[in-house]
Amino acid sequence: MQWASWSAFFNMGGYAFYVWFSFGLTALCVAWEVISLRKRSKAALRLSKILAQG
Amino acid sequence: MSINWFKYSSPQTFYPLAGKMIPWFVWLATIFAIAGLYISFAVAPTDFQQGEAYRIIFVHVPAAWMSMVIYIVMAGWAALGLALNARLSAMMAQALAPTGAIFTLLALVTGSLWGKPMWGAWWVWDARLTSELILLFLYLGFIALQASIDDPRRADRAGALLALVGVVNVPIIYFSVKWWNTLHQGSSINMGAAPKMAATMLMGMLLMALAFWMYTVAVALMRVRCIMLERERSSDWVKELSVTAGGKL
16 A cells, blocks of 8 residues: 555645546546436437327 | 347347447446556555656546547448448447547546646647647547538538548557657557556556446447437337337436
């Protein structure tokens, strides 16, 4: 293990902003892409259902 | 035993197959990401020159690799769609573009976040950075062009042409650090040369790249399913599916 404490881990040797921004943004992009695709699929199915029954 | 691949080239048969494949790729991506993040933060040592800031490499390099790999795969599907007039191939190309654009954006932003503390600049107009920015514009151009043409088959053909012309940019990105004097460092991994980084650093990077790769397959399959539903809205199989599946996915 590389870290003396949790605060040392979060501090990233003084580069916390750069490191956590990079990983955080990546995580956000992944979450956004998956959630928006779920929504898109549901919306498409809903519209087709209306078309099928209408 | 031979598999009839053409059977799966119609949206109607590929849709349920893709649905069965997605959870597997999600699991693989999750496992590789957990292992990769553990090695990236708990095992890989501090860099003697860059301190902890170098840990950005574990997202930056895999994202940059994927930005180029996805473009080549996308152009390949687009070419296949153009040559065989196959709608599923064109849909695959369309499904990959947004994910490629996201990885390109991530490569640029994480690179910027790495450049600031190490080079003292968020951005420089060197060959590597500029050609990667052009890649982002190629992805966005492909998406915008497809969206601007109403007839999906015409949109596929126009998009395919743009994607194929843009392929020339990928080797320029890859070799830019060799061909020009760039502020950007050389390749992290060279074929036929011993790696210049610690084995654990390399391992973390490769695991993260595998996670991104599996993630890309999963979201591309999710998106191609959406595209199929949207494009074949008036066909019987989509109508039936929407009624039997109800609202659930």
